[in-house]
Amino acid sequence: MARRNTGPTPATVELVLKRDNRICRRCGCEVYGERGRDWVLHHRRPRGIGGTRRPETNYPSNLVLLDAVCHANVESQREVSYHDGFLVHQYDDPERTAISVAALGEYRWVYLYADGTEGPDHPHERVTVLDGRFQQASPSVIERLFAYHADKLAAAAESASGLVEAEETYTEEAA
Ligand SMILES: [Zn+2]
Numbered sequence: 001m002a003r004r005n006t007g008p009t010p011a012t013v014e015l016v017l018k019r020d021n022r023i024c025r026r027c028g029c030e031v032y033g034e035r036g037r038d039w040v041l042h043h044r045r046p047r048g049i050g051g052t053r054r055p056e057t058n059y060p061s062n063l064v065l066l067d068a069v070c071h072a073n074v075e076s077q078r079e080v081s082y083h084d085g086f087l088v089h090q091y092d093d094p095e096r097t098a099i100s101v102a103a104l105g106e107y108r109w110v111y112l113y114a115d116g117t118e119g120p121d122h123p124h125e126r127v128t129v130l131d132g133r134f135q136q137a138s139p140s141v142i143e144r145l146f147a148y149h150a151d152k153l154a155a156a157a158e159s160a161s162g163l164v165e166a167e168e169t170y171t172e173e174a175a
Contacts, residue, residue: 006047008058015116016041020065026074026086028102031067042066042074044099045088060116061095062088085109095123 008016024031024039031039041063045056056062064086066074074081081087085099098109110118 008041008063012058012060012063012116013041016060016063016065019060019112019116019118023065023102024067024070025064025099025101026066026070028105029067031065037068039065039067040071042071042086044086044094044097045090045092048090056094056114059095059114061093061112061114064099064101064112098122 007013022031023029033039035041042065043057044062044064047057066086074086078087082089085097088094088097095111095114098111100107100109108120110120111122112118113123
């Protein structure tokens with residue numbers, strides 16, 4: 001193929017489809033049919049010029065499943081889309097920008113994490129929670145979280161043995 005593929009890897013596509021449960025995250029309807037025609041993995045922060053050089057462009061945190069109708073609405077109703085997190089400015093990090101997703105007839109604000117999971121907590125707060133979610137974070141996420149919270153972690157490590165274990169896990173994965 002002459003055309004360069006600037007989209008997510010097949011593994012990331014599968015991860016996002018699994019996370020989104022094949023439901024359009026804007027209207028809550030099940031998606032079906034063909035990718036690109038009936039549904040898309042929408043880039044919240046557009047790839048833009050040179051956008052593909054930023055690795056997070058194709059992280060699950062920047063991708064969301066939309067049906068074709070909602071995708072068209074996201075692109076045409078840009079002000080609302082920025083407010084709801086379906087669009088993210090180039091100067092923002094998608095992982096740290098909440099998105100209002102449809103859930104059982106309601107809307108709720110969640111964060112889409114780079115590792116393909118999602119939750120109500122700002123990524124910064126995932127460190128201080130120190131529950132199972134922390135250890136599920138991908139090495140890249142953990143690396144950034146460590147940078148943000150190095151001082152808090154050092155203090156917490158003295159009182160929490162669970163954190164020491166988490167750090168050891170991280171070191172092994174990073175090696
Ligand atoms: Zn939809």
